[in-house]
Amino acid sequence: xxxxxxxxxxxxKYWHLRxxxxxxxxxxxxxxxxxxxxxELASRFGVARATLRQALDQLxxxxxxxxRRGIGTLVAAPRTAVPVSPAEEGWPGTGRDAAWxxxxxxxxxxxxxxxxxxxxxxxxxxxxxxxLRMTGSQVVGTEALxxxxxxxxxxxxxxxxxxxxxxxxxxxxxxxxxxxxxxxxLGVAEAEEARLLERPPGTPVLVVTTQYAAxxxxxxxxxxxxxxxxxxxxxxxxxxxxVAPVGAxxxxxxxxx
Amino acid sequence: xxxxxxxxxxxxKYWHLRxxxxxxxxxxxxxxxxxxxxxELASRFGVARATLRQALDQLxxxxxxxxRRGIGTLVAAPRTAVPVSPAEEGWPGTGRDAAWxxxxxxxxxxxxxxxxxxxxxxxxxxxxxxxLRMTGSQVVGTEALxxxxxxxxxxxxxxxxxxxxxxxxxxxxxxxxxxxxxxxxLGVAEAEEARLLERPPGTPVLVVTTQYAAxxxxxxxxxxxxxxxxxxxxxxxxxxxxVAPVGAxxxxxxxxx
DNA sequence: CAGTGGTCTAGACCACTCT
DNA sequence: GAGTGGTCTAGACCACTGT
Numbered sequence: 001x002x003x004x005x006x007x008x009x010x011x012x013k014y015w016h017l018r019x020x021x022x023x024x025x026x027x028x029x030x031x032x033x034x035x036x037x038x039x040e041l042a043s044r045f046g047v048a049r050a051t052l053r054q055a056l057d058q059l060x061x062x063x064x065x066x067x068r069r070g071i072g073t074l075v076a077a078p079r080t081a082v083p084v085s086p087a088e089e090g091w092p093g094t095g096r097d098a099a100w101x102x103x104x105x106x107x108x109x110x111x112x113x114x115x116x117x118x119x120x121x122x123x124x125x126x127x128x129x130x131x132l133r134m135t136g137s138q139v140v141g142t143e144a145l146x147x148x149x150x151x152x153x154x155x156x157x158x159x160x161x162x163x164x165x166x167x168x169x170x171x172x173x174x175x176x177x178x179x180x181x182x183x184x185x186l187g188v189a190e191a192e193e194a195r196l197l198e199r200p201p202g203t204p205v206l207v208v209t210t211q212y213a214a215x216x217x218x219x220x221x222x223x224x225x226x227x228x229x230x231x232x233x234x235x236x237x238x239x240x241x242x243v244a245p246v247g248a249x250x251x252x253x254x255x256x257x
Numbered sequence: 258x259x260x261x262x263x264x265x266x267x268x269x270k271y272w273h274l275r276x277x278x279x280x281x282x283x284x285x286x287x288x289x290x291x292x293x294x295x296x297e298l299a300s301r302f303g304v305a306r307a308t309l310r311q312a313l314d315q316l317x318x319x320x321x322x323x324x325r326r327g328i329g330t331l332v333a334a335p336r337t338a339v340p341v342s343p344a345e346e347g348w349p350g351t352g353r354d355a356a357w358x359x360x361x362x363x364x365x366x367x368x369x370x371x372x373x374x375x376x377x378x379x380x381x382x383x384x385x386x387x388x389l390r391m392t393g394s395q396v397v398g399t400e401a402l403x404x405x406x407x408x409x410x411x412x413x414x415x416x417x418x419x420x421x422x423x424x425x426x427x428x429x430x431x432x433x434x435x436x437x438x439x440x441x442x443l444g445v446a447e448a449e450e451a452r453l454l455e456r457p458p459g460t461p462v463l464v465v466t467t468q469y470a471a472x473x474x475x476x477x478x479x480x481x482x483x484x485x486x487x488x489x490x491x492x493x494x495x496x497x498x499x500v501a502p503v504g505a506x507x508x509x510x511x512x513x514x
Numbered sequence: 515c516a517g518t519g520g521t522c523t524a525g526a527c528c529a530c531t532c533t
Numbered sequence: 534g535a536g537t538g539g540t541c542t543a544g545a546c547c548a549c550t551g552t
Binding site: 515516517518519520521522523524525526527528529530531532533 | 534535536537538539540541542543544545546547548549550551552
């Protein structure tokens with residue numbers, strides 16, 4: 001039997017369109033190339049623009065298309081692998097490599113939720129370092145690194161925002177890292193985050209929550225958000241074998257049988 | 258040139274709606290409760306139904322709402338933590354715990370992409386075990402575990418689909434696991450996958466690609482997909498400290514400053 | 515300026531679930 | 534059958550980018 005089950009599957013138009021467009025961009029377009037505009041495509045396929053946009057929304061979510069207002073819709077580059085693990089991002093990314101860029105550092109009492117997550121009394125001050133994760137000159141992620149004051153007792157007095165941030169990171173680095181546990185989930189970027197990521201609000205992001213344990217307590221809690229459209233997070237034991245750049249071929253592998 | 262122009266931020270209606278609705282479901286509704294229907298909400302807020310739906314789409318993507326056709330829109334339960342690491346999901350999940358359920362197992366030559374990813378010649382047979390990841394009786398993920406024939410040479414002759422699947426897993430378990438590397442990215446569920454996840458096509462999923470290394474080669478490649486709406490993937494060194502159930506409080510922590 | 519994607523409207527019909 | 538979310542239409546205007 002073929003693909004012709006009809007009984008029960010009235011495939012929505014937008015889903016069919018997505019499939020057709022996906023095939024098209026895979027075979028007829030190169031990375032970075034502009035595809036025809038939405039009104040053109042809609043009329044070409046004989047659907048309303050809203051319906052076509054539904055299909056494009058899907059492909060954008062999959063990281064296959066990028067839409068730029070005033071410009072057009074482009075075929076996206078394969079997602080960039082972003083290493084997320086002690087070795088690469090380390091305690092600090094102390095500036096040795098340019099992977100992280102400190103935005104600022106504020107010291108304040110924790111919110112209730114934060115105090116709970118850090119397992120500290122609400123009265124203890126918390127240093128929050130805001131950083132940007134860079135890939136070359138591209139911002140791909142943001143991070144809020146929350147550090148209880150007691151974990152980094154020896155901070156210098158008068159330095160700027162980023163200066164204190166650097167000090168916090170250096171202090172952390174001196175601690176013996178006993179372990180870390182992570183969680184990854186899907187979220188959307190709100191106003192401030194979206195601005196830092198240079199994306200509109202509502203942009204889907206991968207949210208990574210990391211608890212760093214040292215000296216039998218939680219030494220830091222990092223909440224990082226990465227652009228879901230352009231990032232593939234890699235958790236390498238940096239093992240023997242390189243993670244194959246499955247990238248765009250991933251769909252192939254997923255559906256291979 | 259500065260990125261800090263503010264001028265005017267004409268916040269879209271749907272984004273404002275999302276914020277309002279989010280506050281409402283946080284304060285006035287309990288998990289599992291149905292919120293007013295879309296037509297009702299749209300007229301209450303004085304917007305078109307399509308605009309309201311845009312706001313609901315966002316909240317659904319964030320895992321805060323669940324929409325059920327014919328029923329209504331419900332406040333979603335906090336995401337369930339799904340452990341993803343050797344200890345918990347092991348080579349096998351050999352059936353000892355009910356976390357995985359084998360669907361079937363097919364043996365066939367690999368696609369070009371798969372052969373490349375496994376670093377084997379295209380002529381070698383590959384066993385592909387399809388499994389479902391369970392949380393209680395809920396299906397939260399699917400997996401295609403690709404194993405080169407040469408990694409599991411001692412398979413029994415005549416057993417059913419799931420029987421061979423079990424054998425493959427058992428064989429893998431006997432290998433010494435040298436390391437594994439993972440990647441996580443956002444994807445959408447296509448037809449077959451969507452069916453297994455009991456969701457419509459296009460459902461956002463977290464795609465986890467794992468390479469298992471043993472005996473200096475790639476012993477297996479797993480491509481797992483987890484429902485992004487209901488899952489929080491945890492990568493525990495199963496360290497000292499439990500990952501705090503930041504869950505719904507995560508937003509708080511993210512925006513805390 | 516013209517052209518692009520982003521937002522929004524006011525309808526319509528369909529598929530599904532429950533009673 | 535009544536009520537829900539899912540899909541789709543044919544328009545409109547806005548915000549942004551290039552020239």
